[in-house]
Amino acid sequence: xxxGSVQGSSMRRVVIAGGGTAGWxxxxxxxxxxxxxxxxxxxxxxxxxxxxxxxxTIPPLVTYNRLLGINEADFMRATQATFKLGILFxxxxxxxxxxxxxxxxxxxxxxxxxxxxxxxxxxxKGHHQSYDDYCLELVAAMQGKFAHLPDDRVNYAYQLDSxxxxxxxxxxxxxxxxxxVEGRIAQVELDGERGDIAALVLESGARIEGDLFIDCxxxxxxxxxxxxxxxxxxxxxxxxxxxAIAVQTESVRPALxxxxxxxxxxxxxxxxxxxxxxxxxxxxxxxxxxxDAALDRLLGNIEGRTLTEPNMLRFVTGARRRQWHRNCIAIxxxxxxxxxxxxxxxxxxxxxxxxxxxxxxxxxxxxxxxxEFNDQQHTDMLQIRDFLILHYKATERRDSAFWRQCGAMPxxxxxxxxxxxxxxxxxxxxxxxxxxxENSWVQVMMGQGIVxxxxxxxxxxxxxxxxxxxxxxxxxxxxRTVAGLPxxxxxxxxxxxxxxx
Numbered sequence: 052x053x054x055g056s057v058q059g060s061s062m063r064r065v066v067i068a069g070g071g072t073a074g075w076x077x078x079x080x081x082x083x084x085x086x087x088x089x090x091x092x093x094x095x096x097x098x099x100x101x102x103x104x105x106x107x108t109i110p111p112l113v114t115y116n117r118l119l120g121i122n123e124a125d126f127m128r129a130t131q132a133t134f135k136l137g138i139l140f141x142x143x144x145x146x147x148x149x150x151x152x153x154x155x156x157x158x159x160x161x162x163x164x165x166x167x168x169x170x171x172x173x174x175x176k177g178h179h180q181s182y183d184d185y186c187l188e189l190v191a192a193m194q195g196k197f198a199h200l201p202d203d204r205v206n207y208a209y210q211l212d213s214x215x216x217x218x219x220x221x222x223x224x225x226x227x228x229x230x231x232v233e234g235r236i237a238q239v240e241l242d243g244e245r246g247d248i249a250a251l252v253l254e255s256g257a258r259i260e261g262d263l264f265i266d267c268x269x270x271x272x273x274x275x276x277x278x279x280x281x282x283x284x285x286x287x288x289x290x291x292x293x294x295a296i297a298v299q300t301e302s303v304r305p306a307l308x309x310x311x312x313x314x315x316x317x318x319x320x321x322x323x324x325x326x327x328x329x330x331x332x333x334x335x336x337x338x339x340x341x342x343d344a345a346l347d348r349l350l351g352n353i354e355g356r357t358l359t360e361p362n363m364l365r366f367v368t369g370a371r372r373r374q375w376h377r378n379c380i381a382i383x384x385x386x387x388x389x390x391x392x393x394x395x396x397x398x399x400x401x402x403x404x405x406x407x408x409x410x411x412x413x414x415x416x417x418x419x420x421x422x423e424f425n426d427q428q429h430t431d432m433l434q435i436r437d438f439l440i441l442h443y444k445a446t447e448r449r450d451s452a453f454w455r456q457c458g459a460m461p462x463x464x465x466x467x468x469x470x471x472x473x474x475x476x477x478x479x480x481x482x483x484x485x486x487x488x489e490n491s492w493v494q495v496m497m498g499q500g501i502v503x504x505x506x507x508x509x510x511x512x513x514x515x516x517x518x519x520x521x522x523x524x525x526x527x528x529x530x531r532t533v534a535g536l537p538x539x540x541x542x543x544x545x546x547x548x549x550x551x552x
Contacts, residue, residue: 062378062412063089066261068236068251068274070095072213073383073400074267075220076115080404082227083119088413091228094251094259096235106323106330107135107310107394108208109486110154115401119223127547129219131326132211133306134539136192138393140498142314145447150498151309152393153189155206157182157490158525164507167493168477171503172510173522180526182497186490187529192309196536197543204532210310210323210330213397232259236268239278247378248274263378263412266385275371275381282372283387289440289463290368291456292318292390296346297332297362301355305540312392313352316451317345320352321391326543328358334390337365339453366390370432375424378416380407386428389435392442398486402431434485437466438495445470445499470501477503 065081067074070093078093085091116126126132137153144150158166170182183189188206191197199205225231234253242249250260266274275281287293306324313320318335333349340348346361370387374380381387382403389395406427410420444462448454462470472478473496479489513521536542 062262062415064261065089065091065263065265066251066259067091067093067265067267069093069267069269069383069385070217070221070231071267071269071383072217072220072397073269073385074265075217075224076397076400077265077267077382077404077407078224078229079119079220079227080115080408082224082229084408085411087228090230091224092230092232092259092261093224094232094234094236094253097233098235106213106325107138107210107321107391108397109394110206110208111398111401111486112208115405118405121223124547126216126219127209127211127543130209130211130213130215131328132209132547133325133543134197134308135208135210135310136188136197136205136308138310138312139192140312140314140442143312143319143442143446143448144498144500146450150494151183151189151192152491152494152498153186153192154208155186155188155490157189157494158185159521160489161509163509165477165479165489165493167497167503168506168510169513169518169521171477171506172513173518176515176518178519178522180522182494185522185525185529186494187532190529190533191536192307194533194536195305195307195539196533197308197539198536200532207308208394210306210325212325212327232257236273239274241278245377248278263380263416265407266379266381267383269384270366270388272371272381272385274379275374275376275385279376279379281374281376281381283367283369284372285367285369286436287368289436289460290390290443291336291338291453292334292368293366294337294342294345295332295334295364295366295391296342296349297330297364298349298353298357299359300329300331300353300357302327302329303355305538306543308539310394314448315348316340317453319392320349322353329353329355332391334392336453339451368436370429370436373425374403374428375421380424382407387432389432389439392439393435393487395435395486399431399435403428430483431486433463433465434482434487437463437469438487438491440466441470441492441495442499445496445501447500470496473503474501475504477506 082091139151141149160166234255236251237254238252240250248264250258252258311322317340320333323330331353333345335345366388371381374386383400410424443457479492
């Protein structure tokens, strides 16, 4: 097929293979957006479990839910969700050190220079207050406070039960016309002439024909890889963790509005407070820690009684080379895996779904659309990959073989440029609508121990009294706002009533 060709005449029959968070996020968005223009079928088997551990999210999910017309309180009640203002990182730079990666802005930027330049200048002038003191979301999180503020002044995401989220979306999708077919896929049938997918054949013998297929079969990548051989780029040499264990526990304290990521000598551990329980997990490199030892470590560092059997996972960090190949689009884990350190799994599902809707091939597949989709998806994953690598590379830990490997490993040129530009000049540039904005990079780089050697000369235009007044005003505004916020757990209980339920 030539680069600009269009195949077929109609892509009306859309078949989603697999449910879970990815499948039902795709179904709910397509059904609500495309309405009667497509016939939408989702095939899933109750006998096949889902990964179901993507419980921590980032702010774009707020927008996604709004686009679908979801009532936030109803959604939070259904998923037992709490609010999230960022991630607390323990023991990453060195043992005993912690820092916070928050959502939102720190201080106030000038068009020519980010706030970090003014803060660095202030440090030189004797204003030794922490960079953290200028961020509303960070200060609120550390005090356990939250409320919606006018003009969306608080940037937040959710900590949620992803299994319940899939169930919630299923209800929406089916109400909007999605047909769910129960059954295990036995065969992916290809068109002998074109090589496209023609149908899914179930173990029952049922045959589900379609024009466009969406692969939400998780790590198995049943359609995009097993049937169509789209290829995979392995990034384990940059992100060496390859296994995880998840377990749920009783809540023993009021839920805090942040997720914790606690480094250990062969990876890290998460703790995510929901309303009805706490999600826990350990991510590790099996080269340095075996499964039994990892499980012992996880169970030795949890709070409350366990509610579930441990869920053992193996994974390879990387990306499918072509996430749209022929008449199949991979969404979710079938398209690649970014370890959950910065809570990007559900976001990547969201990005792929919205991108597909923008490029929907109603009158046949254009290879230009396919190329654009793949390029944008790959760019997203490369940029997230670099941000994740930063946490492992920029560390002073040398107390284990794992951390010595991370500290010594070569990194992509794109990340090296970002780190060294910041180290030399304090500058960060956001490229191609990348997910993580300037403040995210600044917080993590400084949190991991990278301190700029210089700042932008424009800050020198401020007189000493003007600088002092600017910094004090910004700190005071944050302090006053946070002082007026209610306790997070109490606000959640009042807002969505899930506690009473």
